[in-house]
Structures are given as C-alpha cells and as structure tokens.
Amino acid sequence: MDFPRYRLFEHTADLGIEIFGADPGELLQNGVHALFDLMTDLEAVRPERTWRFSVDGTAWDDLLVNLLREVLYRASAEGVLFRDFTIEDLAEYRVTGTGRGEFFDPQRHRMEMEIKAVTYHGLDVVRTGTGWKGRVICDV
Amino acid sequence: MGGIGSDESPKQVANVACLPGIVSYSLAMPDMHWGYGFPIGGVAAFDLDEGVISPGGVGYDINCGCRLMTTRLHYDDVRDRIRDLVTALFRDIPTGVGSKGTMKLSLAEEKKVLLEGARWAVRQGYGTEEDLLSTEDGGMIGGADPERVSPRALERGREQLGTLGSGNHFLEIEVVEEIFDPPAAAAFGLEAGQVAVMIHSGSRGFGYQVCDDFLARMVKKIPSLDFYLPDRQLACAPFRSREGQEYFSAMACAANYAWTNRQMLMHGTRETFGRTLGLSPRELGMRLLYDVCHNIAKVEEFIVAGEKKKLCVHRKGATRAFPPGHGALPDRFQATGQPVLIPGDMGTGSYVLAGTEKAYRETFGSTCHGAGRVMSRTQAMKSSRGRPVSREMADRGVIVMAAGRGTLHEEIPEAYKNIDDVVDVVHRAGLSRKVARLRSVGCIKG
Numbered sequence: 311m312d313f314p315r316y317r318l319f320e321h322t323a324d325l326g327i328e329i330f331g332a333d334p335g336e337l338l339q340n341g342v343h344a345l346f347d348l349m350t351d352l353e354a355v356r357p358e359r360t361w362r363f364s365v366d367g368t369a370w371d372d373l374l375v376n377l378l379r380e381v382l383y384r385a386s387a388e389g390v391l392f393r394d395f396t397i398e399d400l401a402e403y404r405v406t407g408t409g410r411g412e413f414f415d416p417q418r419h420r421m422e423m424e425i426k427a428v429t430y431h432g433l434d435v436v437r438t439g440t441g442w443k444g445r446v447i448c449d450v
Numbered sequence: 451m452g453g454i455g456s457d458e459s460p461k462q463v464a465n466v467a468c469l470p471g472i473v474s475y476s477l478a479m480p481d482m483h484w485g486y487g488f489p490i491g492g493v494a495a496f497d498l499d500e501g502v503i504s505p506g507g508v509g510y511d512i513n514c515g516c517r518l519m520t521t522r523l524h525y526d527d528v529r530d531r532i533r534d535l536v537t538a539l540f541r542d543i544p545t546g547v548g549s550k551g552t553m554k555l556s557l558a559e560e561k562k563v564l565l566e567g568a569r570w571a572v573r574q575g576y577g578t579e580e581d582l583l584s585t586e587d588g589g590m591i592g593g594a595d596p597e598r599v600s601p602r603a604l605e606r607g608r609e610q611l612g613t614l615g616s617g618n619h620f621l622e623i624e625v626v627e628e629i630f631d632p633p634a635a636a637a638f639g640l641e642a643g644q645v646a647v648m649i650h651s652g653s654r655g656f657g658y659q660v661c662d663d664f665l666a667r668m669v670k671k672i673p674s675l676d677f678y679l680p681d682r683q684l685a686c687a688p689f690r691s692r693e694g695q696e697y698f699s700a701m702a703c704a705a706n707y708a709w710t711n712r713q714m715l716m717h718g719t720r721e722t723f724g725r726t727l728g729l730s731p732r733e734l735g736m737r738l739l740y741d742v743c744h745n746i747a748k749v750e751e752f753i754v755a756g757e758k759k760k761l762c763v764h765r766k767g768a769t770r771a772f773p774p775g776h777g778a779l780p781d782r783f784q785a786t787g788q789p790v791l792i793p794g795d796m797g798t799g800s801y802v803l804a805g806t807e808k809a810y811r812e813t814f815g816s817t818c819h820g821a822g823r824v825m826s827r828t829q830a831m832k833s834s835r836g837r838p839v840s841r842e843m844a845d846r847g848v849i850v851m852a853a854g855r856g857t858l859h860e861e862i863p864e865a866y867k868n869i870d871d872v873v874d875v876v877h878r879a880g881l882s883r884k885v886a887r888l889r890s891v892g893c894i895k896g
Contacts, residue, residue, distance in 0.1 A: 320826045322457050322484040368670070379662060386655050387606045389548065414548065421547035422856055424616040424896070426658045427510045430669055430682035431486030447486055449510050449658075450617060450827065 313440065316344035321447055325425065326432070329444040334370050335400045337435065337442045341374055342381050342395040342409070345428075345448075349385065350419055355393040357410040366404040371435040373403040374444050378428040381409065389414040425450055451480055451871050453824055459489035465680040466494050471501020471689075473754055473761055477813055479768050480875040481822030481867060485509070487683030490767035490823075493816040495752065496689060498760055503694045504686035505668065505701070507764035508747050510661045512701055513708035514619075514652030515743035516791040517585070518802065519716060520638075521723070522735030523645040525625040525891070531727060532623060536849045536892040538726045539621060543718050544613040546853025546896040551612035551714070560608055561596040567706030568713040568741075576717035577738075583780045585741040586770060589709040591748065595699035600663045603700075607656030607707055612714035614651050616854055616896030618861060621719065622648045623892035624799055630884040634786040634804050638739055640886045647723075647736070648800050648888070649715050650793055652745065653708035660704045664697045689762050698747070705746060712741060739802070740789035744769045744819035750778075752814055763814045771805035771817040771882045790882050794821045794869030796861055797846050799889040801873045803882035817882040818873070821866035830865040831856060843893075852895040861895065 319326040327344050331337030346352060365380050367373030384390040392409040399406040414421075426449040435444040459482045466488055467476035473495045482491030487506030496502055528535070544551055555563065563570045568582055568589025582588050596604075614621055626644045629635045640646075653660075668685035671693065679685065687693035720736045727734070747764045754761070772778055772788040779788050788805035798821075809815050825833070839858040843850045852858050877884045 318828050320829065322826050323490055323823050324486060325827065372669075376666070379666070383602060383659070383662075386548065386658070387602060420855065422854070424547040424854075426617075427662050429486040429506075430665065430685070431506075433682060449486065 315340040325448045325450045327446050327448065329446070330441060332441045334442055335397045337444050338374060338377055338405055339395050339397060341378055341444060342392060345378055345381060345425060346392050348423055349425060350391055350421055352393055354418055355391045356412050357393050358412040360408050360410050361390065362408045364404060364406040369403055371433050371444065373405060374435055375428055375430060375433060375446065377405060378446065382425060382428060391419060423450060451875055453867065454480065454482060457484040459484045462487070462489040463492060465684060466492060466507070468678065468680055469494070469496070469502055469504065469684065469686060470677050471497040473497055473501070477816070479816070479818040481767070481818040481820055481872045483822045485766065487681055488764065488766040491818065492766045493764065493768045493814055495761040495763045495814045498689050498749070498762060501689055501762060502686035503689045503697055503747055503762055504684055504764065505661045505664045505697055506683040506685060507766055508661065508701060509745040509766050510658040511652035511745055512657035512660060512704035513743040514745040515708065515712065515741060516648060516650050516793055517712050517716060517741035518739045518791050519647045519719070519736050520640060520739050521645045522733065524643050525645055526643065528645060528727065532892045533849050535623060535723065535726055536851055536894060538722050539719065540851040540894045542722045543621060543715060543894065545894055547616045549613045549896070550609040553611065555608045555611065557604065560604060563611070563710050564596045564599065564703035564706055565594050566590055568709040571710045571713035571717070576714050581713065581716070581738045584738040585709060586743055589713065589741070591702040591705045593699055594702035594706050596703055598696045598699040599660060599703050603656050603659035603663065606659050607654070610654040610656065611711055612718060613654060613711070614715060614896055615654055616857065619651045620796060620893055620895045621715065622890050624648055624888035624890050626886055627799065627889040628887040630886060631804070634883070634885045637782065637786045638789055638802060638885060639737060640802065646888055647719055648791065648793060649712055649719070651712055651715060653704040654711060656707045657704040660700045664700065668693060701747060705743065708743065709741065740791060742769050742791050750815065753811065761814070765816055767819045768816045769819045770815055771803070771809040772815050773805050773807040773810045776810070790817055792818060792820060792869065792873060795863040795866040796850060796890065796893050796895065797843055797848055797863040798869055799887060801869065801884065802886045802888070803873065803876070804885050806880055806882055808880035809882060813881055817876045821869040821872055823865055824867050825865040827860045830862050831859045834859045834862045848890050849892045850895065854896060857895050
C-alpha cells in the first residue's frame with residue numbers, strides 16, 4: 311500500500327479525517343481503524359473477542375458514516391475497543407463484517423480522545439486515480 | 451475583532467439562511483467559528499407553521515451549558531486551600547472519556563429524569579427549590595416524551611448522571627475580579643474577591659445519541675424535501691411534522707437530562723467544598739446564581755414586524771439573554787435582566803453579563819457563549835507539544851487537573867479567542883451588559 315490508511319485535516323473545533331483505501335471495502339476498514347487509532351493505543355488492544363454486524367446505507371459515503379456511527383456507539387455505550395474490522399460481505403451499499411478487540415480496561419487502555427459523533431458535514435467519498443478517498447468530520 | 455470569517459463559518463451562516471421558514475435573518479455571534487451544519491455561535495428563528503427544526507442547529511451536546519455558584523468565601527480566606535479543593539474535586543467528580551456516575555438508573559427512573567429535569571434531582575435531595583428558580587426554564591423544558599428516545603440513547607444515559615465529560619467541559623474555581631455594574635452585581639449576589647464555581651457540561655452520551663438518531667432519520671428524508679439543502683448536516687424537518695415534533699420531544703428529554711446532570715454536579719461540588727474546608731452548608735453559602743444552556747432549540751415569543759409571535763429559536767453556541775421585565779425571569783432578576791454566563795479559556799476566567807432589550811428585539815434574545823476556538827485541536831496539540839502546560843497554568847495562578855493526557859494541550863489558552871474582546875463586542879453592540887469579570891484559580895477537566 312503506497313498511501314497512508316488515514317490522515318487528519320484541519321477543522322477549527324472538530325476533527326477532520328481523510329481515509330484512504332484501494333477499494334470501498336478497504337476504505338471502510340481503514341475508517342474503523344482511524345477511529346480507534348485516534349481514540350486509543352491500538353497496540354494495547356487484544357483481539358480477544360469478536361462482534362459481527364451488518365450496516366447499510368444509500369451510497370458509499372452514507373455507508374461509511376453509518377459504519378463509523380455503529381462502531382462508535384459500541385465504543386461509547388458498551389466500551390468495546392476494536393483492534394481491526396474484517397469484511398465478510400460487501401455490496402452496494404451494505405457491509406457485513408467482524409470486529410475483533412476487547413472491552414475497555416482502565417488498567418491497560420488509555421483513552422486519548424473522546425469522539426462524540428461522526429457528522430455529515432463535508433462528507434465525501436470519491437474514487438481517485440490510485441484508489442478511494444473519504445472525508446469525514448467528527449465532533450470531539 | 452480580527453479573525454472572524456477566516457474559516458468556513460460565514461458560508462455556514464449563509465447556508466442556514468436557506469432553510470425554509472427562517473424569520474428575519476441568520477445570525478452569528480462574535481465568538482463564531484466553523485462548526486458542522488450551523489456555525490458555532492449561530493442563532494436562527496423559524497416560523498412554527500412554515501419553518502423547520504434541525505438537530506444540526508442544536509448540536510450533539512444538547513443543552514450543553516454553564517452554571518455559576520456564588521459562595522460566602524473570600525479568596526483571601528481560602529487562597530492556600532485551592533490546591534486541596536482542586537484535588538478533592540478531581541477525586542470526587544467523575545471526569546474524562548466514558549466516565550460513569552455513582553448511580554445506575556433503572557429505566558423507570560431514567561424516564562422520570564427525562565420528564566422532570568433538575569426537579570427530579572432536587573426531589574432526590576440533590577439541591578433545593580431555590581436552585582430551580584435560578585435555572586433557565588426552571589431546569590425543565592415541557593414537551594419531553596421518553597417514548598421518542600431510542601433504546602440506545604436510554605442505555606447511554608443510565609450511568610452518566612453527575613459526570614463532567616471531556617474536551618472543553620470543566621469545573622472551575624473562580625474569584626470575582628472586577629465589577630462593572632454594581633447594582634446588577636449586588637442583585638446577582640456578586641462582590642469583589644468572592645469565590646465562585648463555574649460548571650460547563652451537557653447531556654453527555656444521551657444527548658449525542660438523540661442527535662445522531664434523528665440526524666440519520668432526517669438525512670434519509672432529504673431526497674423527498676421540496677427545497678435545496680446546502681449541507682446534509684442541516685437535515686431538518688418541518689416543525690409541525692411528525693419527525694419535527696418527535697425530535698423536539700426527544701431533544702427536550704436530553705435538555706432535561708443535562709439540567710439534571712449539572713444539578714448533580716453542583717450538589718457534588720457543594721459537598722466536596724464543605725468536607726474539604728470543614729464548613730457547614732450555611733457557612734459555605736454555595737448558591738446558584740444562574741444556569742444557562744447554549745445548545746438548544748426552544749419555542750419562545752418575540753415581536754416580529756410589530757406582532758407577538760411564537761418562534762422556534764435555535765441557539766448553537768449562543769446564550770439566551772432576556773431583558774429586564776421578561777416574564778420568564780424570576781423576581782430577583784426582573785430589574786436586572788437575565789444573568790448570562792460566558793466562560794473563557796481555562797487560564798483566563800469568565801464573565802457574568804445581563805440580558806438586554808436590544809438583544810430581545812434584534813437577536814432573538816441571544817448573545818455569545820464563550821471565547822470560541824481559533825486553533826484546531828491538532829494545531830493546539832502541535833504548538834504545545836513538549837510544553838508543561840500544567841506548570842504554565844500554575845505560573846499564571848491557575849491550578850489545573852485533567853483526566854485526559856491530551857486535554858490540557860488541546861485546551862491551551864491561545865487556542866481560543868480573547869474572551870475580553872468577544873465580550874466587549876456584545877457589550878458595545880448592546881446584546882448584553884457587562885456585570886462582572888471572574889478570574890480562574892483552579893480547574894478540573896475531563
């Protein structure tokens with residue numbers, strides 16, 4: 311892979327994330343990675359348990375936001391930290407996959423940042439010359 | 451004021467003006483900056499029959515707001531105890547990402563919180579009836595309906611009452627430094643050298659989930675709208691529609707949750723102060739001056755083209771500033787106008803202002819809500835990397851403790867506009883009057 315999985319862009323009050331992938335599936339996986347990489351130290355998250363779920367949307371950008379909203383809910387409400395997310399089935403516009411990780415343990419995990427929500431503001435997913443690129447702004 | 455308009459916020463103000471049923475104009479206060487959907491600092495009022503209600507015009511942290519408590523303590527008497535107080539508050543008040551309160555509500559009890567707001571907390575012994583009189587809307591918005599709230603939101607709300615949260619939320623010990631309007635200050639119970647406490651927090655995960663749920667619902671309906679929406683985050687529904695009314699009912703639940711939360715935070719603060727200083731409640735005299743919300747949509751009455759009209763006013767990062775004589779204010783503020791609480795950055799302090807007739811006539815009774823960011827969080831992290839922020843703050847006379855490793859770096863004073871400049875603008879524009887300035891001496895953050 312000759313591009314980063316994600317990078318941040320400037321937004322005054324909130325957090326802008328640019329996500330990359332060779333295809334829509336990798337873009338979605340990297341979106342989940344970005345969220346948890348920003349929230350905590352992923353090296354400390356053990357792949358102890360799995361959570362399987364499906365999310366749908368009306369377009370790739372809508373699917374990206376809905377997937378990120380889903381994993382953010384699980385993190386905020388249930389204390390789940392996903393180390394990675396593997397896609398089992400992907401169609402236009404529905405994804406089924408399995409997240410691997412564990413529950414937040416204050417003894418071993420550090421929360422670097424609270425991401426309150428994934429917004430629709432400035433949301434974009436486009437095909438580029440080298441792959442796919444998504445932009446989301448999160449409320450922090 | 452320099453810097454205004456250097457980001458995307460002017461475009462966002464214009465976007466809001468495109469929404470149907472907007473009355474008069476789309477406004478932004480001098481602390482405006484780039485948000486999502488509405489700008490932060492945005493104010494817009496909509497006709498109830500032809501206008502809309504927008505979750506993005508309220509924000510995720512529904513009824514994020516401030517409350518200020520005065521005490522009978524003079525700074526000279528507790529100067530040497532500030533560190534003890536900050537340490538004790540940091541130990542006793544749950545702060546930081548995902549922090550949990552001391553109680554887990556049953557579902558039935560949580561629904562009572564959503565309906566009754568701060569009244570519930572007072573009934574449970576967390577405060578007094580007098581506190582309710584000094585809270586915007588008495589700490590409860592009518593029209594709340596817990597049945598309009600998703601199971602996810604209910605789940606997130608069960609364990610977070612009495613928690614401060616993270617990011618820019620804080621609990622601060624302040625000293626009254628300067629009085630600008632002695633009669634109003636006297637009516638507000640403020641005097642130079644007095645110790646006060648400011649709390650800035652909101653509806654926690656409960657409010658975020660309510661906003662998230664309704665935005666997703668309304669975004670799905672965008673293709674069926676008969677008007678152009680320049681930004682999906684402005685997704686909205688006609689105020690009188692089923693979606694519009696359901697959002698209002700759920701938002702009211704979140705607003706009531708936030709008031710309960712701040713009421714419980716205040717109760718915890720009273721207890722910690724009393725215990726740490728060995729003072730009885732009477733000796734401490736911690737009294738609520740006022741509680742304001744700055745992320746909300748409310749139905750309020752204004753004069754439009756010479757006629758009284760009920761409107762749905764959205765304030766996203768803006769504070770209500772009702773004038774003297776307004777019926778929504780308790781007797782003690784009838785002559786002064788509503789107390790308006792404006793927090794600055796963590797190293798500076800806060801202002802207490804009073805609402806004016808001009809704000810009522812020209813800005814739907816609204817004024818600014820804080821300093822407003824000028825630097826993104828990542829810029830602030832970068833520019834303060836390696837700096838001992840906590841020690842820098844101590845050198846400025848502010849003892850700070852934070853739960854999150856990055857919080858103090860994200861929240862460095864230079865990441866915000868100068869609060870004195872912002873307040874001078876609203877004061878000179880007549881949108882609120884300066885009453886007092888407070889200086890921070892201790893602060894806990896998430």
